[in-house]
Amino acid sequence: MKSEILYPGAFPMVRVDLAAGESVKAESGAMVACSPTVDVESKMEGGFLGALSRKMLSGEKFFFQTLRASRGPGEVLLAPTVPGDIVMLELDGVNEYLVQKDGFLAGGEGVKIESKMQSLSRGLLGGEGFFILRMSGTGTLVLNSFGAVHKIALKPDEEYIVDNSHLVAWTATTSYNIEKASAGWIASFTSGEGLVCRFRGPGIVYIQSRNPSGFGNWIRQFIPVSE
């Protein structure tokens, strides 16, 4: 699988080239166009319960789609729903990423996707994002964000605090706790809910420059009916 980001910036799209028989896993609804050689297999990742837990608890769509070039080589165009950057990460069998539920766009055949329950206290405090996705295996992992993606690199034991709703993904070597922001910070973090993640290196944290619920609230004030 070879992939390329087209039109990088606010409205990017991903082109995935597939050899005959090769496939790519894509978030359902992400496919924009494809060659006639490509078939869509709606396969449930992680069995019935796996799919169920994603639907019920991470609020996501039921399936990942598997797009397979079953009738000869072909290409697929994929795009996220929200405007924002696309990042590609390479999984080498050793590194792993944790991804927020809305961050996954696509992954190569060898990428293993697992929904992972955050430890009880973390998930509960987070309110949403009870389940996150753990990505392992080998291949290209394509993530999308709302706004621009910013990369934070942490040295061993280095700490960094991120507003919960701005998280996109982080490496599995990075440990974290979800905390209530101390009184003075609450106003300065954009979600206004006073929940932050304290990350501890080593590893990398990807954050997005906009937060979907904040944007939703902002939009809502212009819709007269919901007053």
Add this chain to the structure above:
Amino acid sequence: MSPNALCFGGDLPEAGAPCRVEVSSAGLLVAIQGLPDETIPFTHLSVTAGGFDQDQLVVKWVHGGIERTVYLKDPAVIAAFRQAAPPELMPHLERTAAHVRRARSGRRTWLAIAVGSILGLLLVLWFGSDLLVRMAVAQISVEWERPIGEAARGQFLAGQTVVKEGPAVAAVQDITKRLADQIPNNPYKFEVTVVRSDVVNAFALPGGYVIVFTGLLKKAEGPDEVAGVLSHEVNHVVLRHGLERIVKTLGIVAVVTVLAGNQEGLVGLAKQLGIELVTLKFGREQEMEADLSGLRLLHRAKISSDGLIHFFERLTDADKLQVELLSTHPMSAARVERLKAEAATLPKQEPVPFDFEWKDVQAGL
């Protein structure tokens, strides 16, 4: 040699350099691509647990002035390390292992609780008892209901035209106030919204948000019928039927969340349900309960209960009245019979008329 660990520190990439780690009697052999292999004696190493879920063995050392950290997750390497490590490192290793075991058994315990709870809930559902759900709902304070209802109302109204003023809005508010005034120790502040739609329906959301469609007002033959429906809806709120449905729909996670004393979590979960809250079907028992307490509430508010009964009678004849109300409020002749029987037990009283003119209300629609 395929890599089995990630190495950090010095000039290595921030995401970690894939490396090959092997254990020998001399120490830890670390092979990083592009760098000479190193064997670090055990005496130079310190160990902790780390990473997501604290499930990796983190080994640190300083070599040539550079601090290195390696994250091991391969169980075989971890086992070999524990076997070969000298006695002085054992206390650290044991502490780390205990930590990891705690994390794992914590997960196992949680899994056991989850599986047990699911089985328990299935049993509970099987025998038709809602005890667990009621227990959970009883833990939720009224202030926590409001954001849930508010979120669902916001999502629902986003696609609707709201009637903001006029005789219909005033009438519906007047009826609701008359009813709410008769609820003892009422913790709810009812907010009624009139939506322009031919749909014959009304519904209530947790926290006291009542929504009435103009279709219902058009089809109603008098204010008593509207008051009957509103009394029924208001009782769904007071009896917290919506919350019961939410807890039931979200299932065991919500129950455990609430019983564990965390209401914030429930609000988050319920917000994910969002618009689906509006279409939640109430159970037969809940309907009956809302009917009967609705009837008694009408009586206390000195409103004739004939309207409620008559409206329900018309509802049972679905051909006469094309109604959406049926989809969220399953109707049956048995319900009407039960209401009539209950009405007969209440002392006779003279209804107090409403302050508004019903003709004006319908003319303004």
